[in-house]
Amino acid sequence: MIARVLNFFFVGLAALSCLALYRVSEHTRVANMELSSVNRQIIQEKSTMNVLQAEWQRVANPGRIQKLAQSYLGMDDAPVMELSSFEMLPRRGENPLDSNPVQNASITMPSGNANLHFVVANRN
Amino acid sequence: MAAKPPTTIQRRIVVAAGICVLAFTIIGLRLVDLALLKGGPANVGVIAQNSTVVRADIVDRNGRLLARDLPVYDLYARPQDFWNKADAARGLSQATGADETRLARAFAGKHNYVLVASQITPETRDKVMHLGLPGMEFQPSTKRFYPEGDASQVIGMTQAVSGGHGIAGIEKGLNAQLAAGKQARLSLDMRVQYALLHSLEATREKYSAKSAGGIVLNVNTGEILAMASQQDPKRADYNPLRNIMAADDYELGSVFKIFAFALALEDHRITFDTTFPVGSGFKIGKFTIHDAEHMPAVMAAKDILAESSNAGTAQIALLSGPDRQRAWLQSLGLLSSVRAEIPERARPLYPSNWGQVETATIGFGHGISVTPLAFATAAATIVNGGRRIQPTFLKQDGDRRGDQVLKPETSLKMRELLRYVVTNGTGKLADIPGYDVGGKTGSAQKNQHGRYIEHKLLTSFCAVFPVDNPRYLVFVMLDEPHGESAVMALAGHTAAPLAGDVIAHIAPMLEMPTSAAVPIPGKGNS
Numbered sequence: 001m002i003a004r005v006l007n008f009f010f011v012g013l014a015a016l017s018c019l020a021l022y023r024v025s026e027h028t029r030v031a032n033m034e035l036s037s038v039n040r041q042i043i044q045e046k047s048t049m050n051v052l053q054a055e056w057q058r059v060a061n062p063g064r065i066q067k068l069a070q071s072y073l074g075m076d077d078a079p080v081m082e083l084s085s086f087e088m089l090p091r092r093g094e095n096p097l098d099s100n101p102v103q104n105a106s107i108t109m110p111s112g113n114a115n116l117h118f119v120v121a122n123r124n
Numbered sequence: 125m126a127a128k129p130p131t132t133i134q135r136r137i138v139v140a141a142g143i144c145v146l147a148f149t150i151i152g153l154r155l156v157d158l159a160l161l162k163g164g165p166a167n168v169g170v171i172a173q174n175s176t177v178v179r180a181d182i183v184d185r186n187g188r189l190l191a192r193d194l195p196v197y198d199l200y201a202r203p204q205d206f207w208n209k210a211d212a213a214r215g216l217s218q219a220t221g222a223d224e225t226r227l228a229r230a231f232a233g234k235h236n237y238v239l240v241a242s243q244i245t246p247e248t249r250d251k252v253m254h255l256g257l258p259g260m261e262f263q264p265s266t267k268r269f270y271p272e273g274d275a276s277q278v279i280g281m282t283q284a285v286s287g288g289h290g291i292a293g294i295e296k297g298l299n300a301q302l303a304a305g306k307q308a309r310l311s312l313d314m315r316v317q318y319a320l321l322h323s324l325e326a327t328r329e330k331y332s333a334k335s336a337g338g339i340v341l342n343v344n345t346g347e348i349l350a351m352a353s354q355q356d357p358k359r360a361d362y363n364p365l366r367n368i369m370a371a372d373d374y375e376l377g378s379v380f381k382i383f384a385f386a387l388a389l390e391d392h393r394i395t396f397d398t399t400f401p402v403g404s405g406f407k408i409g410k411f412t413i414h415d416a417e418h419m420p421a422v423m424a425a426k427d428i429l430a431e432s433s434n435a436g437t438a439q440i441a442l443l444s445g446p447d448r449q450r451a452w453l454q455s456l457g458l459l460s461s462v463r464a465e466i467p468e469r470a471r472p473l474y475p476s477n478w479g480q481v482e483t484a485t486i487g488f489g490h491g492i493s494v495t496p497l498a499f500a501t502a503a504a505t506i507v508n509g510g511r512r513i514q515p516t517f518l519k520q521d522g523d524r525r526g527d528q529v530l531k532p533e534t535s536l537k538m539r540e541l542l543r544y545v546v547t548n549g550t551g552k553l554a555d556i557p558g559y560d561v562g563g564k565t566g567s568a569q570k571n572q573h574g575r576y577i578e579h580k581l582l583t584s585f586c587a588v589f590p591v592d593n594p595r596y597l598v599f600v601m602l603d604e605p606h607g608e609s610a611v612m613a614l615a616g617h618t619a620a621p622l623a624g625d626v627i628a629h630i631a632p633m634l635e636m637p638t639s640a641a642v643p644i645p646g647k648g649n650s
Binding site: 007010021024051077 | 148155189195269314315
C-alpha cells in the first residue's frame with residue numbers, strides 16, 4: 001500500500017517537475033531571445049552613435065566652420081587677444097582702475113598684425 | 125506474527141523509488157539553484173560584447189575624435205539568382221557607384237560570387253536593400269575613418285584593408301596598442317593644430333614658398349600640441365602626408381645661434397655686453413665669414429644675437445672650441461635622432477671632422493642638419509630652466525622635465541636675450557602685445573650640390589612665450605619664401621610674423637594670461 005502511494009506521489013512529482021522544468025526552460029529561452037535582441041540593438045545603437053560622432057566631428061571641423069562663417073556670415077579671421085586676465089580684475093572693494101598705469105594704458109600694434117581687431121571699453 | 129521479508133520485486137521497487145527520489149531531489153535542487161540563486165555557468169545579466177576587437181580610437185587631448193573604425197560592408201552577389209542580370213548591374217551601379225560595365229561583364233561570367241563593391245557604408249547598404257534583388261550578401265567589415273585631415277601627417281594611416289596595420293604616423297607607432305583595442309589620447313590640441321595649419325597655409329601662399337611647417341611644444345612636458353607640414357601642391361614631389369618636421373633634416377641657419385650663445389653664457393665666456401669686431405667680417409683660415417647685411421664695426425654680444433651677425437657668432441662659438449661645442453650639442457640631443465611615438469625620424473647630419481671652421485659655421489647653424497623637431501626639443505631645454513625633455517605625442521600630466529643640461533641662471537639669461545631679439549632685433553614682427561614673446565630668426569641659404577644659393581632661403585623662427593616663465597615654444601619654417609625684395613624674404617619679414625600670427629591665435633585658446641613686459645637686458649643683467 002505504502003509503495004503504491006509512494007509510486008503515485010513520485011509519478012505526480014515527476015510530472016510536476018517536468019512541467020516546472022519546461023516552464024523555466026521556456027522562460028529562459030524567451031529571456032535569452034530578448035537579451036540577444038536587446039544586445040543586437042545595443043550594438044546597433046552603439047555603431048550608429050560611433051558613426052554619428054565621427055560625422056559630427058567632420059562637420060564641426062574648424063576649417064569647415066570658418067569657410068561657412070566667411071561665406072554665409074561675412075565673418076573674417078580675427079584672432080582674439082586677451083588684454084586682461086581674471087587675476088587683474090578688481091576685487092570687491094578695490095578700485096584699481098583709478099591707478100595711473102591703467103588709465104594711461106595703451107597698446108601698440110605690431111605692423112605685421114594689422115588685421116587684429118580690438119574692442120576697447122572706456123571704463124573711466 | 126513475524127513480518128514477512130520483502131520479496132525481490134518489492135526490494136527492487138524500493139531501490140527504484142530511492143533512485144527516483146534521489147534524481148528528483150537533484151533536479152529540484154538544481155531548479156532552486158537556477159530559479160532563486162541564479163547559479164550555473166550562464167550568467168544572464170552579462171551583456172554580450174562584440175567578440176571581435178576593433179582597432180581603438182585616436183583622440184586629441186580634449187577627447188576630440190581623430191581616428192575611428194566604422195562599420196562598412198563588402199557586397200557580394202550571386203549572379204545566378206538574378207532574374208535580369210543587366211537590370212541588376214544597372215541598379216547596383218546606381219546604388220554603390222560601381223562600374224556598370226564591369227558588373228554586367230562579371231554577372232555574365234561563370235563566377236558564383238562577384239564582388240560588387242567593398243567597404244560600402246550602412247547608408248549604401250540600405251540603398252542596395254531597397255533594390256530588392258535576390259542573391260545579395262553583405263560581409264561586415266570595418267574602415268578606418270579620419271574625420272579631420274588637419275593632423276594627417278602626425279596621425280598617419282592604416283592599410284586600406286579591414287583591420288589593416290598602421291603604416292605611418294601614430295597609427296604605425298602605436299599599432300600594438302591600437303590593435304589591442306586600447307584608445308590613444310594624443311597631446312595634440314586640434315584647435316591649436318588648425319590655427320597652426322591655417323597660418324602656415326596663408327603664409328606659404330603669401331610668400332609662394334615651396335613648403336611650410338610648424339611645431340607647438342610644451343616646454344615643460346614635451347607634449348607636442350601641434351605639428352603641421354604644408355607643401356605647394358604644384359611641386360613635382362608633392363606629398364601631403366610627408367611630415368617634414370620630423371622626417372627631414374634641414375640646415376636651419378641662425379636659429380641655431382641660440383645654442384652657441386647658451387654655451388658661451390653657461391661657461392661664462394661672454395656677458396651680454398662683451399664686444400666683438402664684426403663690421404669687416406671674420407677671417408678663419410682661408411675663409412672669411414661675412415654678414416648678409418651691413419653691421420657696425422664692433423657689437424655687443426646681445427646685439428650680435430639680436431641682429432643675427434654670423435661673424436660675431438662665429439667668434440663666440442670659437443670661444444667654446446670644437447670639443448666643448450660637440451659635447452654640448454650632444455647633451456642637447458642634437459647629434460642623435462629624436463625618438464617620439466611616430467616612426468618618422470631622421471638622423472642628424474654633421475661633419476665627421478669637427479675642426480675650427482666647422483665650429484664657427486655650426487655656431488651660426490651651417491654645416492649641421494637636424495630635424496625641426498630635434499631643434500625645437502633642444503631649444504625647449506634652453507628656455508625651460510635648462511632641463512632635458514622628451515618630445516611626446518601622448519597627453520601627459522605634470523612637469524616631465526628631466527636631467528639638468530644647463531644652469532637655470534643660463535636659461536634665464538637666454539630668455540632675456542630672446543626677448544631682446546624680439547624687442548630690439550630681427551624678431552620684432554613676432555611680438556604680440558601682452559604675451560611677452562621671445563625668439564630668434566633664422567634665414568639659411570640652401571645648400572644645393574655643395575653650394576649655398578644666395579636667394580634660396582630657408583627661413584624660420586623659434587618663439588617662446590611668455591618669456592619670463594615659458595610654457596610653449598612655437599617653431600615655424602618656410603622653404604624658399606619669395607618677398608618683394610631679397611630683404612623682405614628674410615626670416616624677420618616672413619617667419620617672424622608667421623610665428624606671431626600663430627601665437628596671437630593660439631594663446632587665448634591655451635588660456636595664457638597676459639602679463640607686463642619683461643625687462644630688456646642691459647647693463648647689470650649679464
